[in-house]
Amino acid sequence: MLVYLMRHGIASPRGELGIDDAARALTPEGADKVRRICSALRRLKVEFDEIWTSSLIRAKQTAEIVASVWGLGQEVRIVPALEPGGDLRALIDMLRCESAARGVLLTGHEPDMGELAGMLISGRSDATIRFKKGGVGCIELNETPKGGTGELLWLLTPKQLCKIA
Numbered sequence: 001m002l003v004y005l006m007r008h009g010i011a012s013p014r015g016e017l018g019i020d021d022a023a024r025a026l027t028p029e030g031a032d033k034v035r036r037i038c039s040a041l042r043r044l045k046v047e048f049d050e051i052w053t054s055s056l057i058r059a060k061q062t063a064e065i066v067a068s069v070w071g072l073g074q075e076v077r078i079v080p081a082l083e084p085g086g087d088l089r090a091l092i093d094m095l096r097c098e099s100a101a102r103g104v105l106l107t108g109h110e111p112d113m114g115e116l117a118g119m120l121i122s123g124r125s126d127a128t129i130r131f132k133k134g135g136v137g138c139i140e141l142n143e144t145p146k147g148g149t150g151e152l153l154w155l156l157t158p159k160q161l162c163k164i165a
Contacts, residue, residue, distance in 0.1 A: 002103040003095065003120065003139045003150070004048060005113045006066070007131040009034040011058035026061045030133070033158060034062050037134050038069040040156075040164035046138070048103030051075070052094075054082040056109070062134075063107040082108040088116050088125070095141070113137075117155075123148025134158035 010030030012019060026034065048070075053063035055078045063076040081091035086108075098104060106116070110131055118127030120139050129152075131137065137155040156164075 001095070001098070001101055001141045002048070002153075003141060004046060004103065004105040004136060005117055005131065005139065006062065006105060006107045006136045007110055007113050007133055008054075008056075008059040008062040008107055009037075009065075009134045011133075022056045025057045030058075031061065031065060033134055033162065034065045035069065036165045037136065037158060037161045038066055040161040041066075041136065042069070043164055046103075048105045049101040050077060050098070051105045051107065052077045052079045052082060053107040054078075054084070054086070054109060055080065056083060059107045059109060063105075066105060066107070079106075082106060082112070084109045084112060086112060088112065088119055091116065092119065117152070119148075120150035121148070121152055129155065131155075132157050134161070136161065 009026045010033060011024045011026055051063050051067050053059050053076050067076050081087045111128060113131045114128040117129040117137055119125055135157050138153045139150040140153050141150050
């Protein structure tokens, strides 16, 4: 199984007047950049069966843009474990249940995406990889998904992805 980890795109600033963190939306620039990133992912022949996302607006909007580009409509799965501070071990268990899928795209937040990547690759909760906003990584899980069984195939920044697009 291939697991694609994607951090949400550029969102309205933290602490913007009257906006709760969970309600922070993508900026127009952030949405445009996610579309360019999708174009690059298409050129890289990225394929997945499902899109899972945090329920926070900026991650959900990112996932919905990806779903739209892939022709999946609005078919995204809200997964509480992808919310900031979510239970990453529960998320790995969920991936284990989806082991028949050829690929799953997960959209979420930092530092959680980096911690999940570290856990999938090393099995350790203190190993992290930093994801920039809109950054995408691909981890191959060769056996039933569990911590420490993954191989990082690639990790690209938004700047690199926009050059590919």
